[in-house]
Amino acid sequence: MRQHVNPLSKNFNAIERIPSLIEMFGDPKLNLHLDIGCAAGEFLFDLALENTSWNYLGIEIREKLVKTAKFKVREREIKNLYFVFGNANNIFNDVQSKFFIDNVKSISFYFPDPWFKKRHHKRRVIQTEFINILSNSLRTGSLIFIKTDVKDLFDYMDCTLSDNSKFKKMDKKDFNYAESFNPNKLKTNREKHVIVNQLDIFDRIYIKI
Numbered sequence: 063m064r065q066h067v068n069p070l071s072k073n074f075n076a077i078e079r080i081p082s083l084i085e086m087f088g089d090p091k092l093n094l095h096l097d098i099g100c101a102a103g104e105f106l107f108d109l110a111l112e113n114t115s116w117n118y119l120g121i122e123i124r125e126k127l128v129k130t131a132k133f134k135v136r137e138r139e140i141k142n143l144y145f146v147f148g149n150a151n152n153i154f155n156d157v158q159s160k161f162f163i164d165n166v167k168s169i170s171f172y173f174p175d176p177w178f179k180k181r182h183h184k185r186r187v188i189q190t191e192f193i194n195i196l197s198n199s200l201r202t203g204s205l206i207f208i209k210t211d212v213k214d215l216f217d218y219m220d221c222t223l224s225d226n227s228k229f230k231k232m233d234k235k236d237f238n239y240a241e242s243f244n245p246n247k248l249k250t251n252r253e254k255h256v257i258v259n260q261l262d263i264f265d266r267i268y269i270k271i
């Protein structure tokens with residue numbers, strides 16, 4: 063399994079049709095959380111089984127991981143979890159995605175690929191144009207969560223989000239996790255690895271104003 067794919071490759075220009083909310087979820091009216099770069103989706107399986115009053119949608123660019131995750135959802139008959147294959151940037155650029163963005167209450171970008179070399183920064187999932195699309199389409203009060211163990215990437219993501227006047231940083235002290243998509247603060251695979259290896263974690267929450 064390839065660990066990294068180049069999101070700018072023309073292989074990802076075409077995007078899969080995103081089904082309507084009613085096709086994706088048992089109850090389309092539940093709050094919707096989006097996890098971008100969800101890998102095999104273990105974090106979302108944990109969340110969906112634990113918090114049945116939320117719907118979860120994972121977007122991942124490695125097709126094989128998405129196929130396996132979709133198979134597991136069907137096999138376990140989980141009604142509040144769905145996976146979409148593709149480059150998240152292209153998916154959000156597409157007009158047909160507008161209907162589901164409108165329903166999104168929160169988005170996580172957890173441990174996105176750092177693409178360390180400067181000439182590869184354009185492959186990073188958080189880009190100014192992407193954040194502009196989100197700022198124009200998310201409802202007021204929607205939340206964006208970022209988390210990484212790479213300080214340079216954190217500064218880059220923080221700068222990109224802070225440069226957009228429609229997103230405001232939230233004070234974590236005042237944040238009520240109990241009402242969020244992740245009330246029990248479950249951890250992604252990468253986060254578990256980072257904790258075991260005692261590396262730093264940088265995270266922040268932004269609210270659409």
Ligand SMILES: C[S@@+](CC[C@H](N)C(=O)[O-])C[C@H]1O[C@@H](n2cnc3c(N)ncnc32)[C@H](O)[C@@H]1O
Nearest residue numbers: 069099101122123149150172173175250251252
């Ligand atoms: C380092 S992994 C982190 C996975 C998971 N979020 C975690 O914390 O364990 C980053 C994931 O993002 C996916 N990814 C990278 N760029 C993407 C893009 N533009 N759209 C969708 N997924 C992307 C990668 O394939 C990979 O699975």
